[in-house]
Amino acid sequence: MKLDISAVLNGEVKELPFNFTENVSAEMADIYFKGLDLEASGDIEVSGKVSDLSGYYGLDCKISLPYTTHCSRCGKQIKSCFELDMKRIASAEERDGDEGYIVYSDRKIELDGPVYEELSIGFPSKPLCKTDCRGLCPVCGQDLNEGDCEHSHNNNE
Numbered sequence: 001m002k003l004d005i006s007a008v009l010n011g012e013v014k015e016l017p018f019n020f021t022e023n024v025s026a027e028m029a030d031i032y033f034k035g036l037d038l039e040a041s042g043d044i045e046v047s048g049k050v051s052d053l054s055g056y057y058g059l060d061c062k063i064s065l066p067y068t069t070h071c072s073r074c075g076k077q078i079k080s081c082f083e084l085d086m087k088r089i090a091s092a093e094e095r096d097g098d099e100g101y102i103v104y105s106d107r108k109i110e111l112d113g114p115v116y117e118e119l120s121i122g123f124p125s126k127p128l129c130k131t132d133c134r135g136l137c138p139v140c141g142q143d144l145n146e147g148d149c150e151h152s153h154n155n156n157e
Protein backbone atom coordinates (compact mmCIF):
# COMPACT_ATOMS: atom_id res chain seq x y z
CA MET A 1 0.00 0.00 0.00
CA LYS A 2 2.04 2.87 -1.30
CA LEU A 3 0.29 6.19 -1.14
CA ASP A 4 1.53 8.92 -3.45
CA ILE A 5 0.95 12.23 -1.70
CA SER A 6 2.55 14.49 -4.35
CA ALA A 7 -0.69 16.37 -5.02
CA VAL A 8 -0.89 17.51 -1.40
CA LEU A 9 2.82 18.25 -1.10
CA ASN A 10 2.69 20.34 -4.30
CA GLY A 11 -0.27 22.29 -3.00
CA GLU A 12 -2.51 21.12 -5.86
CA VAL A 13 -5.14 19.86 -3.44
CA LYS A 14 -5.87 20.45 0.24
CA GLU A 15 -7.24 16.98 0.70
CA LEU A 16 -6.31 13.73 -0.94
CA PRO A 17 -8.74 10.85 -0.42
CA PHE A 18 -7.50 7.31 -0.87
CA ASN A 19 -8.74 3.77 -0.67
CA PHE A 20 -6.78 0.51 -0.69
CA THR A 21 -8.17 -3.00 -0.71
CA GLU A 22 -5.53 -5.68 -0.51
CA ASN A 23 -5.01 -9.33 0.21
CA VAL A 24 -3.50 -9.98 3.58
CA SER A 25 0.16 -10.72 3.06
CA ALA A 26 1.16 -14.03 4.63
CA GLU A 27 4.59 -12.61 5.34
CA MET A 28 3.22 -9.59 7.22
CA ALA A 29 0.65 -11.70 9.07
CA ASP A 30 3.47 -13.98 10.22
CA ILE A 31 5.31 -11.07 11.72
CA TYR A 32 2.52 -8.96 13.12
CA PHE A 33 -0.25 -11.40 14.02
CA LYS A 34 2.08 -13.82 15.80
CA GLY A 35 0.61 -14.94 19.10
CA LEU A 36 -2.85 -13.71 18.18
CA ASP A 37 -5.74 -16.00 17.33
CA LEU A 38 -6.48 -13.99 14.23
CA GLU A 39 -7.15 -15.41 10.82
CA ALA A 40 -8.00 -13.02 8.04
CA SER A 41 -11.14 -14.03 6.16
CA GLY A 42 -11.04 -11.26 3.59
CA ASP A 43 -9.11 -8.27 2.33
CA ILE A 44 -7.66 -5.48 4.41
CA GLU A 45 -9.29 -2.21 3.51
CA VAL A 46 -7.73 1.13 4.28
CA SER A 47 -9.55 4.30 3.38
CA GLY A 48 -9.16 7.88 4.41
CA LYS A 49 -7.41 11.05 3.41
CA VAL A 50 -4.24 13.04 3.69
CA SER A 51 -4.84 16.72 4.42
CA ASP A 52 -2.78 19.87 4.21
CA LEU A 53 -3.22 21.30 7.70
CA SER A 54 -1.23 24.52 7.13
CA GLY A 55 2.29 23.63 8.04
CA TYR A 56 1.93 19.91 8.36
CA TYR A 57 0.23 16.98 6.67
CA GLY A 58 -2.25 14.81 8.49
CA LEU A 59 -3.18 11.23 7.65
CA ASP A 60 -6.57 10.09 8.86
CA CYS A 61 -7.88 6.68 7.86
CA LYS A 62 -10.02 3.75 8.78
CA ILE A 63 -8.68 0.20 8.68
CA SER A 64 -10.93 -2.80 8.45
CA LEU A 65 -10.23 -6.51 8.33
CA PRO A 66 -12.75 -9.37 8.27
CA TYR A 67 -11.47 -12.17 10.50
CA THR A 68 -12.21 -15.35 12.34
CA THR A 69 -11.04 -16.10 15.84
CA HIS A 70 -12.20 -18.15 18.83
CA CYS A 71 -13.75 -17.13 22.11
CA SER A 72 -11.06 -17.36 24.79
CA ARG A 73 -13.61 -18.70 27.28
CA CYS A 74 -15.86 -21.14 25.42
CA GLY A 75 -13.85 -21.76 22.25
CA LYS A 76 -16.70 -20.92 19.90
CA GLN A 77 -15.67 -19.61 16.51
CA ILE A 78 -16.23 -15.89 16.05
CA LYS A 79 -16.51 -14.27 12.63
CA SER A 80 -16.48 -10.54 12.58
CA CYS A 81 -14.88 -7.47 11.09
CA PHE A 82 -12.22 -5.61 12.99
CA GLU A 83 -12.26 -1.85 12.46
CA LEU A 84 -10.10 0.87 13.81
CA ASP A 85 -9.01 4.40 13.07
CA MET A 86 -5.48 5.56 12.49
CA LYS A 87 -4.36 9.17 12.68
CA ARG A 88 -0.80 10.24 11.98
CA ILE A 89 1.18 13.29 11.03
CA ALA A 90 3.15 12.72 7.86
CA SER A 91 6.79 13.59 8.23
CA ALA A 92 9.70 13.57 5.81
CA GLU A 93 12.07 12.62 8.59
CA GLU A 94 12.40 9.43 10.51
CA ARG A 95 11.20 9.95 14.08
CA ASP A 96 12.20 6.99 16.15
CA GLY A 97 9.76 5.88 18.77
CA ASP A 98 7.24 8.60 18.03
CA GLU A 99 4.03 6.85 17.15
CA GLY A 100 2.18 9.99 16.18
CA TYR A 101 4.16 10.19 12.97
CA ILE A 102 4.27 8.34 9.70
CA VAL A 103 7.22 8.81 7.41
CA TYR A 104 7.04 9.56 3.72
CA SER A 105 9.92 9.34 1.32
CA ASP A 106 10.06 10.06 -2.38
CA ARG A 107 6.60 11.64 -1.88
CA LYS A 108 5.08 8.33 -0.92
CA ILE A 109 3.83 6.85 2.31
CA GLU A 110 4.30 3.12 2.79
CA LEU A 111 1.22 2.13 4.77
CA ASP A 112 1.81 -1.60 5.19
CA GLY A 113 3.95 -1.54 8.35
CA PRO A 114 1.85 1.03 10.24
CA VAL A 115 -1.44 -0.66 9.22
CA TYR A 116 -0.39 -4.16 10.31
CA GLU A 117 1.14 -2.78 13.48
CA GLU A 118 -2.05 -0.93 14.34
CA LEU A 119 -4.11 -4.09 13.78
CA SER A 120 -1.80 -6.20 15.93
CA ILE A 121 -1.87 -3.69 18.80
CA GLY A 122 -5.62 -3.17 18.66
CA PHE A 123 -6.74 -6.79 18.30
CA PRO A 124 -7.87 -8.34 21.62
CA SER A 125 -5.47 -10.92 23.04
CA LYS A 126 -8.45 -12.69 24.64
CA PRO A 127 -11.41 -12.41 22.27
CA LEU A 128 -14.88 -13.10 23.65
CA CYS A 129 -17.99 -14.29 21.80
CA LYS A 130 -19.94 -11.94 24.09
CA THR A 131 -18.81 -9.87 27.05
CA ASP A 132 -20.65 -12.06 29.55
CA CYS A 133 -19.65 -15.42 28.05
CA ARG A 134 -19.82 -17.97 30.88
CA GLY A 135 -17.27 -20.31 29.32
CA LEU A 136 -17.08 -24.05 29.78
CA CYS A 137 -17.39 -26.09 32.94
CA PRO A 138 -13.82 -26.94 33.96
CA VAL A 139 -14.99 -30.37 35.12
CA CYS A 140 -17.20 -31.71 32.33
CA GLY A 141 -16.75 -29.17 29.55
CA GLN A 142 -20.43 -28.24 29.35
CA ASP A 143 -20.98 -24.92 27.54
CA LEU A 144 -22.46 -22.88 30.37
CA ASN A 145 -24.01 -20.40 27.94
CA GLU A 146 -26.35 -23.21 26.95
CA GLY A 147 -27.22 -24.27 30.47
CA ASP A 148 -25.84 -25.44 33.78
CA CYS A 149 -24.46 -28.88 34.44
CA GLU A 150 -24.41 -30.80 37.69
CA HIS A 151 -21.28 -28.98 38.91
CA SER A 152 -21.47 -25.77 40.82
CA HIS A 153 -20.26 -22.55 39.26
CA ASN A 154 -19.69 -19.15 40.60
CA ASN A 155 -21.48 -16.88 38.16
CA ASN A 156 -19.63 -13.85 39.39
CA GLU A 157 -16.31 -15.13 38.19
Ligand SMILES: [Zn+2]
Pocket residue numbers: 071072073074075076128129130133134135
Ligand atom coordinates in the same frame (compact mmCIF):
# COMPACT_ATOMS: atom_id res chain seq x y z
ZN1 LIG B 1 -17.65 -17.60 24.50
Ligand SMILES: [Zn+2]
Pocket residue numbers: 137138139140141142149150151
Ligand atom coordinates in the same frame (compact mmCIF):
# COMPACT_ATOMS: atom_id res chain seq x y z
ZN1 LIG C 1 -19.86 -29.60 34.71
